[in-house]
Amino acid sequence: MKNLKKKFRFRINLKSKHLLAIMTLFCLSCIVATFASGISTAPLQEAAGIVIVPFEKSIEKIGSMVRSVSDSFKDKQDLLFENEELKAELDSLTTQNNKLIQDQGEYQRLKELYNLDQTYEDYPKVAATIISKDPGNWYDTFMINKGSNDGIRVDNNVIAGKGLVGIVTEVGSSWATVRSIIDDSSSVSAMTVSTSDNCIVNGDLELIDEGKLRFEQLYDQENKVTVGERIVTSNISEKFVEGLFIGYVSEVQVDSNNLTKTGTIVTPVDFLHLKDVFVITVNKQDMIEGTAVTESASGSGSASDGISQDSSAAIDGQEGADEE
Numbered sequence: 487m488k489n490l491k492k493k494f495r496f497r498i499n500l501k502s503k504h505l506l507a508i509m510t511l512f513c514l515s516c517i518v519a520t521f522a523s524g525i526s527t528a529p530l531q532e533a534a535g536i537v538i539v540p541f542e543k544s545i546e547k548i549g550s551m552v553r554s555v556s557d558s559f560k561d562k563q564d565l566l567f568e569n570e571e572l573k574a575e576l577d578s579l580t581t582q583n584n585k586l587i588q589d590q591g592e593y594q595r596l597k598e599l600y601n602l603d604q605t606y607e608d609y610p611k612v613a614a615t616i617i618s619k620d621p622g623n624w625y626d627t628f629m630i631n632k633g634s635n636d637g638i639r640v641d642n643n644v645i646a647g648k649g650l651v652g653i654v655t656e657v658g659s660s661w662a663t664v665r666s667i668i669d670d671s672s673s674v675s676a677m678t679v680s681t682s683d684n685c686i687v688n689g690d691l692e693l694i695d696e697g698k699l700r701f702e703q704l705y706d707q708e709n710k711v712t713v714g715e716r717i718v719t720s721n722i723s724e725k726f727v728e729g730l731f732i733g734y735v736s737e738v739q740v741d742s743n744n745l746t747k748t749g750t751i752v753t754p755v756d757f758l759h760l761k762d763v764f765v766i767t768v769n770k771q772d773m774i775e776g777t778a779v780t781e782s783a784s785g786s787g788s789a790s791d792g793i794s795q796d797s798s799a800a801i802d803g804q805e806g807a808d809e810e
Contacts, residue, residue: 598647602764606645609727611764612636617661624694625651625760626669633660637767641725646763648754649731650674650719654765662765667732668694668757675723676701676732679716681708687717687732687751697752698736704747711738717751727770 603611612632619628632638634657642654644664652666667674672689685704693700704711715735719726733751740747 602645609766610768611766614765615762616760623758624668625757626666626691628664630662633658633662635659638662638765641769643726643766644763646755646760651755651763653725674726675720676717677720678711679718681710684720698750699753701751702748706747725770
């Protein structure tokens with residue numbers, strides 16, 4: 487019994503290195519025996535397949551997921567970079583487009599000024615730019631960047647777009663104030679082009695919301711004035727040179743006296759977006775005095791003879807007009 491206990495205690499107390507050596511020899515013996523006996527390795531391969539293949543598939547799946555996440559992150563970075571490039575390109579194109587729009591608007595304004603200059607080429611003019619205006623949406627009173635140093639004087643007529651804008655009321659060395667014909671205090675002696683019938687055009691800041699002015703005291707005994715008639719400054723105007731286009735008749739009504747007519751005029755000038763104007767540097771009074779001097783030099787009479795009696799009578803009839 488004692489010997490058995492000793493043997494049992496000996497086996498239990500084997501050192502690990504001895505046990506490893508024994509197991510190694512056992513495995514090598516099994517391998518040699520397997521090749522020597524021709525025993526099939528299929529069971530071992532099948533066992534390895536059961537253990538290793540799922541492990542390989544898991545590793546491959548994890549690797550595929552990692553590659554997918556990496557590719558997605560790279561694609562996202564590429565998209566972000568491409569998006570930034572597109573934003574920069576869009577900003578550049580927007581800036582170019584805005585510049586083209588501004589250039590087109592500037593070209594259109596310059597074209598209108600050129601056409602206006604050609605329309606009234608007989609009058610000396612100075613181009614000016616509006617630098618400030620009174621509060622409100624409409625350019626009823628505004629200031630330009632040209633003044634007495636440029637030959638501008640009080641009562642010079644101002645035109646823009648396709649017609650009459652107003653008159654200079656105050657002048658400095660490098661600036662001038664203009665009161666437009668849409669102002670409530672404006673009154674202009676005018677006439678119809680086809681019949682030369684006289685009328686008075688008054689400013690109306692409420693009516694201008696419709697792009698219109700008001701006219702009154704139109705003498706149209708033959709009822710020839712209809713919608714679409716052109717209205718220009720009259721030859722009897724005291725402060726406005728003759729023939730400046732004011733607008734088209736849009737409505738005509740007979741007054742209660744059955745002698746005169748009242749109505750509205752559509753103005754061709756955009757009084758909501760004025761920017762550049764022409765100032766006619768010769769006044770109506772200059773033209774009258776110049777005509778009188780010429781006639782005196784030719785021996786036709788005194789300076790007062792430069793205005794016919796009919797014109798003087800007409801001016802008396804238009805008393806109160808041309809007040810700015």
